[in-house]
Amino acid sequence: MARNKMLQENSIKLSSSYAVASKAKDYSQLMKFNLTFMVVFSSVVGYLLVPGVEFNLVKVLLLFAGGLLVSGSANTINQIWEKNTDKLMARTAVRPLPAGRMHDNEAIVLAVITGVAGLLVMGYCFNWLSAALSGLSLVLYGFVYTPWKKWNSLAVLVGAIPGAMPPLIGWAAGANNLSEGGWSLFAIQFLWQFPHFWAIAWIAYKDYARAGFKMLPGSGEPNKYTAIQAAMYTLLLIPAGVAPYLLKITGSISAIVAILAGIFFLYRAVNLYRKNDVPAARKLMFGSYIYLTIVQLVQLLDKA
Numbered sequence: 001m002a003r004n005k006m007l008q009e010n011s012i013k014l015s016s017s018y019a020v021a022s023k024a025k026d027y028s029q030l031m032k033f034n035l036t037f038m039v040v041f042s043s044v045v046g047y048l049l050v051p052g053v054e055f056n057l058v059k060v061l062l063l064f065a066g067g068l069l070v071s072g073s074a075n076t077i078n079q080i081w082e083k084n085t086d087k088l089m090a091r092t093a094v095r096p097l098p099a100g101r102m103h104d105n106e107a108i109v110l111a112v113i114t115g116v117a118g119l120l121v122m123g124y125c126f127n128w129l130s131a132a133l134s135g136l137s138l139v140l141y142g143f144v145y146t147p148w149k150k151w152n153s154l155a156v157l158v159g160a161i162p163g164a165m166p167p168l169i170g171w172a173a174g175a176n177n178l179s180e181g182g183w184s185l186f187a188i189q190f191l192w193q194f195p196h197f198w199a200i201a202w203i204a205y206k207d208y209a210r211a212g213f214k215m216l217p218g219s220g221e222p223n224k225y226t227a228i229q230a231a232m233y234t235l236l237l238i239p240a241g242v243a244p245y246l247l248k249i250t251g252s253i254s255a256i257v258a259i260l261a262g263i264f265f266l267y268r269a270v271n272l273y274r275k276n277d278v279p280a281a282r283k284l285m286f287g288s289y290i291y292l293t294i295v296q297l298v299q300l301l302d303k304a
Contacts, residue, residue: 026102027110031071038289039071042292047173049174051181063173069114069115071118073115078146085211086098089207115138137166153214160194164187165186184244191233228273230273230284234266265291
């Protein structure tokens with residue numbers, strides 16, 4: 001009798017633990033924590049590159065927390081908007097809202113709580129300029145870029161603005177201004193967005209077309225016009241990558257690395273133009289991650 005009761009209690013505990021783990025996983029999917037980490041890292045880079053700002057673990061963790069909360073809120077809003085279209089795409093149909101594991105109201109509450117909490121962290125722990133920029137980024141991504149994706153391919157241009165704001169937000173958090181140093185970091189990430197997103201849209205073209213999203217330029221199909229557009233932006237990244245050095249934010253090593261990484265990225269874009277296929281687009285997508293990670297890491301290590 002006692003043994004059966006113990007087994008029953010253990011079963012209840014296991015069931016409760018599973019429910020908690022499942023809910024945590026759903027929240028993580030909703031807020032896209034894996035993707036958000038890279039976004040927030042860009043914000044930390046911008047913060048640490050401000051002249052006079054030294055590494056402070058508490059401040060870095062607070063910046064991570066604020067960024068994760070605001071970005072998580074924006075991603076949640078994005079998925080609330082796109083619940084019905086997410087059902088149509090294989091890679092997104094398993095998300096909590098389209099799969100029916102979470103109600104819209106729960107997602108709305110989560111978006112409000114995380115968004116407000118993130119803005120308060122940025123405002124009180126850093127300054128209200130960085131909080132205002134974070135709020136602007138949230139609104140542009142959640143309420144402008146997201147619905148625009150069904151209208152025309154200019155959505156990528158609109159989405160590139162909040163996508164490029166993290167390093168500028170980090171700069172504002174450290175400097176409490178919007179000087180040229182922050183804008184140079186913004187410019188790099190802004191230009192980077194285009195080949196990055198077009199490579200993804202090329203790979204997921206059928207899924208996006210099924211959902212009615214217009215993500216590719218021109219005719220909206222994966223073709224040489226899209227590839228040449230991607231190559232143009234990667235070419236512009238080469239001089240943009242040197243700007244932080246010219247502004248005396250970083251040293252000469254970062255400029256050399258930015259040029260070499262830019263040439264590598266450009267090669268991947270030219271390869272997409274030559275081959276005009278999904279494998280080349282996938283290489284360009286991974287190349288975009290390699291480019292941004294290397295350039296930002298070296299900027300940190302080579303701070304002037």
